[in-house]
Amino acid sequence: MAQRLKGLIQWLDERVGLGDIRALGTHKQVPIHRHSIWYYFGGTTLFLFGVQAITGILLTLYYRPSPEEAYESVRFITGEVEFGWLIRAIHGWTANLIILVAMIHLFSVLFLRAYRKPREGTWFTGFAMLLLFLGFGFSGYLLPWNELSYFATRVGTEIPGAVPFIGDTIVQVMRGGEEVTGATLSRFYGLHIAILPAMFTLLLGVHLFLVQRHGMSVPESVEKASAGKPARTMPFLPNFMLRDMVGWLGVLGLLAGLAALAPEGDGFFVKLELGEKADLFGATPAGLRPEWYFLAMFYSLKLLPGHIFGIDWLVGEQVGVLCFTLVGAAFFFLPLIDRGKRFLLVRVAGSLVLVWLIVFTILGRVMK
Amino acid sequence: MRTSGVVLALWLTFLFPVVVRAESNGCIGCHIDDTMEERARIPAERFKDGVHAKAGLGCIDCHGGRNSDEFMQAHSRKNGFRGKIKSADQPEVCGNCHDDPSRMAGFGAADLATGQADRFNRSVHGSISPVEGFETPACTSCHGTHGFAAPSDESSPVHPARVPETCARCHSDLTYMRAFTSARVRVDQLIEYRTSIHGQRLAKGDEKVAVCSSCHADHLILPASDSRSSVHPLNVAETCGRCHSDPEQMKGYEISAPDGTSLPLPTDQQSRYTESVHYAAMTENGDLSAPTCNDCHGNHGATPPEVRAVATVCAQCHSRPAELFTPSEIRKDLDTAGFPECATCHGHHRIVPPGDALLAGIARGETVAGWTPLPAYRADAQGFLDGILGLKARIDAVEETVAAAENYGMDLTKARLELTRARDHLIRARVMVHAFDPAQMMAELQGTREEPGGLIYAERAQNLAELAFGERAYRRKGMGFALAIIACLMVALIMKIRRMESRKAQPG
Known part of the structure; x- marks a missing residue:
C-alpha cells in the first residue's frame, strides 16, 4: 500500500512538480513569538470559506431561486433531503463564524500593524474580502424567502436610499425594481453564487500570493526585542500547516456541535429558523433586526435623530451612512494614512471602532 | 308718545311688509284669472291654500320679480324674476328661510325645526350629479310645489301615511333610478315594505309605525355604506331601537307566544343584541357582514x-x-x-x-x-361532549410534544399539518352536534374506512413528533461520533507535531 502511494506521488511529481510546491512550503518560514497565535485566523477564515463553498454547492443541488419555490425548496432540504438539515445548518453557522473570524483577523493585523510596508496590498485585498463576506451574508439571507429574510432585506435595501442624488438608483439596482420581489431574489442569488465567489476567488489569489511573496509580518515590538538577532521560525510545511489543521479540526468540531445542537441558530444572535414564507402584502413583523454583523450600524442609525441639531439639510440617516462610508474608507486606506508616528492614533481609533462594534452590536440586539 | 313711535317703527320694519305682501299679492291677482292658461293658473290656486300663503309669504319670495300688475315689471329679470326654480337652486331658495331660525320665528313658526336645506345638501340626494333629461331630487320632489302643507296634514306628500308612496315615486322607477346609479339598483322597496308588519299596519291606519324616513332620516339621507348613516350596519340596531326600545312607542303592540296566546312586544331586543356574539363580531372584530337587525328580520319587508x-x-x-x-x-x-x-x-x-x-x-x-x-338526547349530548373534550385534550397534549421537539430545532412541518387536520376535525365535530347523530360524530372523531378522524390525525402528529425526538437523539449520537473522530485526529496531529519537533531539537 505504502509502495503504491509512493508510486502515485512520484507519478504526480513527474507531471505537476509536487516537489516544487513542497519546496515552496518548506522554504516559507513562519516566525515564532508571543503573537504567533493571530497568524492562525487567516487560515481559519480560508478553511471556513472552503466549508461554505462545499456546503453552498450542495445546497444549490436542491435550492430553486424563485419566489414560488425558494421557501419550499429550503423546507424540502431541511425536511426531506438526507442530511439536508446538517448541510444548511453548517452553511448558516459558518456564514456567521466566517465574519467573526475575519473580523478578528482584521483587528489583529491592525493592532500588530502588519499592514505596514510592503504589505499594503495584502491589507487592501483582505479588507475587500471582508466586505465581500458581508455581501455574501446580506445576499444569502434573502434566499430562503421567509418572512424574516424578506422584510429584513426590504429594510436593509432601503438604507442606501439615504445616499444623496444616487440613493434611489442604488436601491433600484439592488432590488431590480421599486420593491423587493422575485427580481431581487434572482439577482441576490446570482450575486451569492456567481459574482461574489468570482470576485472573492480573484482577491483571495492575490492575497495568498502577497502573503507568500512577503511572508508573515513580525510585530514591531518583537523586532525591537530581538534587536537584530535572527527571529525564531518554523517551516510552513509541515509544522505550521499541521498546527493550522489542528485549529481547523477544532472549528469543524465546533460547527458539528452547533449544527447538531442548534440547527436553527441560537435564537439570539444567529437565527436560522425558516419560519413562515414571505408574504409580500403582509405587515412588517415587529422587532425586525438585521443579522448580528449589521446590528452596530443598524442601532447607530436608529439612534440618530431625523435631523441633526434640527438642521433641515443634516438628515440623520444620510449623516450616519456618510460616517460609515468614511470609517470604511479610512480602514481601507489605513496603510496609506498610517505614516510615520501616527500608529498611536490608529491604535486608539481602532480600539474605539472595536468597542463601538461590540457595544452597539449587543445594544442593537437587547434594546427594543 | 316716544313708546308709540318705537312701536310704529317696529311695525313698519317687520310686520308691514308681510301684511302688504299678503294682502296685495299682485301675482295671484293675474294668475288666478280664468283666462290664464292652466300651467300658470294652477300654481296660483294651490299657493293660496298652502302654509306659505297663510304665513304671509308671496310668490316673489321664491320666484323673485315684483309684486306688480304690470306684466313686464312683475316678470323682469332685472327685478330678480327667475320663473321656475331649478332643482339645483331649490335648497338655497328654500334654505333662505328654513335654515334661518330668526326668519322662521318672524313668520310665527319659531317651533319649526330649521337646517333642512343644509342637511339636504349634505345628503345623498343633495350630492347627485345632474343627468340630462332627468330632474335631480330637490325640496319639491318630496314636498310638492306651491300648495305646501305641513307634514301633519294628510294632504302633504310627506305625511307619514304617504311617505312610502312619495319615496317610491322615484325609488320604484327603474328608468329614473338607473339614470343616477348602477343598473343593479333595487326598486322593490315599496313592494317589500307593503308586505312588512310596518307596511301592513300603516295600511290599516297606524301612523306610529316606521316609514322610510323613520329609518333613513328625512333630509340628511346617507347611503348605507356611509358610517354616519342611520342604516349603516353599525347603526342599524340603534335606529331600530329608537322605536323598539321605547316602551311608550311600543305600547299596544303584541307578539304571539308558542302556545297561541299574545304577549306584549318586548323592548329589550337592542340591549340583548349588544351583548351578543353577532354584535361583538361587528363592533370588536370590525366585521360589517356580521348580522344586525335587518339581516334576520329583513329591512323593507321587516317581519319577525x-x-x-x-x-x-x-x-x-x-x-x-x-x-x-x-x-x-x-x-x-x-x-x-x-x-x-x-x-x-x-x-x-x-x-x-x-x-x-x-x-x-x-x-x-x-x-x-x-x-x-328527552333522556336519549341528553345521553347523546353527553357522548358528544366526552368525545369532543377527549379530542381537544389529545390535540393539546400532542401540541406540547410537537412544540418541545421544535424547541430542539427539529423541523415539524408535517406534524403541524397533521395537527391542523386534527383541529379541523375538532371544529367539524362541534358543528356535527347539530345533526345529533352519534354515528356521524364518531366519523369526525375517530374516522371511517375512507377518511381518518381527528384522533387519527392527532396520533399521526404524535408519531411524527416522537420520530423527531428519535432523530434528535440520532443527531446527537452522530455529533458525538464526529467529535470523537475529530478529537482523535487533533490528538494525533498534536502528537505528530511534538514528535517531529522533538526529533529536530535533538542534537545531531
Whole structure:
C-alpha cells in the first residue's frame, strides 16, 4: 500500500512538480513569538470559506431561486433531503463564524500593524474580502424567502436610499425594481453564487500570493526585542500547516456541535429558523433586526435623530451612512494614512471602532 | 308718545311688509284669472291654500320679480324674476328661510325645526350629479310645489301615511333610478315594505309605525355604506331601537307566544343584541357582514321570523349547521313542541358564543328557551361532549410534544399539518352536534374506512413528533461520533507535531 502511494506521488511529481510546491512550503518560514497565535485566523477564515463553498454547492443541488419555490425548496432540504438539515445548518453557522473570524483577523493585523510596508496590498485585498463576506451574508439571507429574510432585506435595501442624488438608483439596482420581489431574489442569488465567489476567488489569489511573496509580518515590538538577532521560525510545511489543521479540526468540531445542537441558530444572535414564507402584502413583523454583523450600524442609525441639531439639510440617516462610508474608507486606506508616528492614533481609533462594534452590536440586539 | 313711535317703527320694519305682501299679492291677482292658461293658473290656486300663503309669504319670495300688475315689471329679470326654480337652486331658495331660525320665528313658526336645506345638501340626494333629461331630487320632489302643507296634514306628500308612496315615486322607477346609479339598483322597496308588519299596519291606519324616513332620516339621507348613516350596519340596531326600545312607542303592540296566546312586544331586543356574539363580531372584530337587525328580520319587508323559519334565517350564514340540523330528528321534535329551532339552544338577540358549555347544558337537560330534551338526547349530548373534550385534550397534549421537539430545532412541518387536520376535525365535530347523530360524530372523531378522524390525525402528529425526538437523539449520537473522530485526529496531529519537533531539537 505504502509502495503504491509512493508510486502515485512520484507519478504526480513527474507531471505537476509536487516537489516544487513542497519546496515552496518548506522554504516559507513562519516566525515564532508571543503573537504567533493571530497568524492562525487567516487560515481559519480560508478553511471556513472552503466549508461554505462545499456546503453552498450542495445546497444549490436542491435550492430553486424563485419566489414560488425558494421557501419550499429550503423546507424540502431541511425536511426531506438526507442530511439536508446538517448541510444548511453548517452553511448558516459558518456564514456567521466566517465574519467573526475575519473580523478578528482584521483587528489583529491592525493592532500588530502588519499592514505596514510592503504589505499594503495584502491589507487592501483582505479588507475587500471582508466586505465581500458581508455581501455574501446580506445576499444569502434573502434566499430562503421567509418572512424574516424578506422584510429584513426590504429594510436593509432601503438604507442606501439615504445616499444623496444616487440613493434611489442604488436601491433600484439592488432590488431590480421599486420593491423587493422575485427580481431581487434572482439577482441576490446570482450575486451569492456567481459574482461574489468570482470576485472573492480573484482577491483571495492575490492575497495568498502577497502573503507568500512577503511572508508573515513580525510585530514591531518583537523586532525591537530581538534587536537584530535572527527571529525564531518554523517551516510552513509541515509544522505550521499541521498546527493550522489542528485549529481547523477544532472549528469543524465546533460547527458539528452547533449544527447538531442548534440547527436553527441560537435564537439570539444567529437565527436560522425558516419560519413562515414571505408574504409580500403582509405587515412588517415587529422587532425586525438585521443579522448580528449589521446590528452596530443598524442601532447607530436608529439612534440618530431625523435631523441633526434640527438642521433641515443634516438628515440623520444620510449623516450616519456618510460616517460609515468614511470609517470604511479610512480602514481601507489605513496603510496609506498610517505614516510615520501616527500608529498611536490608529491604535486608539481602532480600539474605539472595536468597542463601538461590540457595544452597539449587543445594544442593537437587547434594546427594543 | 316716544313708546308709540318705537312701536310704529317696529311695525313698519317687520310686520308691514308681510301684511302688504299678503294682502296685495299682485301675482295671484293675474294668475288666478280664468283666462290664464292652466300651467300658470294652477300654481296660483294651490299657493293660496298652502302654509306659505297663510304665513304671509308671496310668490316673489321664491320666484323673485315684483309684486306688480304690470306684466313686464312683475316678470323682469332685472327685478330678480327667475320663473321656475331649478332643482339645483331649490335648497338655497328654500334654505333662505328654513335654515334661518330668526326668519322662521318672524313668520310665527319659531317651533319649526330649521337646517333642512343644509342637511339636504349634505345628503345623498343633495350630492347627485345632474343627468340630462332627468330632474335631480330637490325640496319639491318630496314636498310638492306651491300648495305646501305641513307634514301633519294628510294632504302633504310627506305625511307619514304617504311617505312610502312619495319615496317610491322615484325609488320604484327603474328608468329614473338607473339614470343616477348602477343598473343593479333595487326598486322593490315599496313592494317589500307593503308586505312588512310596518307596511301592513300603516295600511290599516297606524301612523306610529316606521316609514322610510323613520329609518333613513328625512333630509340628511346617507347611503348605507356611509358610517354616519342611520342604516349603516353599525347603526342599524340603534335606529331600530329608537322605536323598539321605547316602551311608550311600543305600547299596544303584541307578539304571539308558542302556545297561541299574545304577549306584549318586548323592548329589550337592542340591549340583548349588544351583548351578543353577532354584535361583538361587528363592533370588536370590525366585521360589517356580521348580522344586525335587518339581516334576520329583513329591512323593507321587516317581519319577525316564524318559529319554524328560524333555522332558515340562521342558515343564511350558518349553512353547514343548518344542513345538518334540517333533516335531524331533534328538529322535528322541536317543531312539534313549538320551540324556535336554533334559538332553543342558542337564544335570540343575545346569542352568546357557542361552546362546549352549551352542549353540557343539553346533557344536563337545560336549554336557553326552557325546552327539556328527552333522556336519549341528553345521553347523546353527553357522548358528544366526552368525545369532543377527549379530542381537544389529545390535540393539546400532542401540541406540547410537537412544540418541545421544535424547541430542539427539529423541523415539524408535517406534524403541524397533521395537527391542523386534527383541529379541523375538532371544529367539524362541534358543528356535527347539530345533526345529533352519534354515528356521524364518531366519523369526525375517530374516522371511517375512507377518511381518518381527528384522533387519527392527532396520533399521526404524535408519531411524527416522537420520530423527531428519535432523530434528535440520532443527531446527537452522530455529533458525538464526529467529535470523537475529530478529537482523535487533533490528538494525533498534536502528537505528530511534538514528535517531529522533538526529533529536530535533538542534537545531531
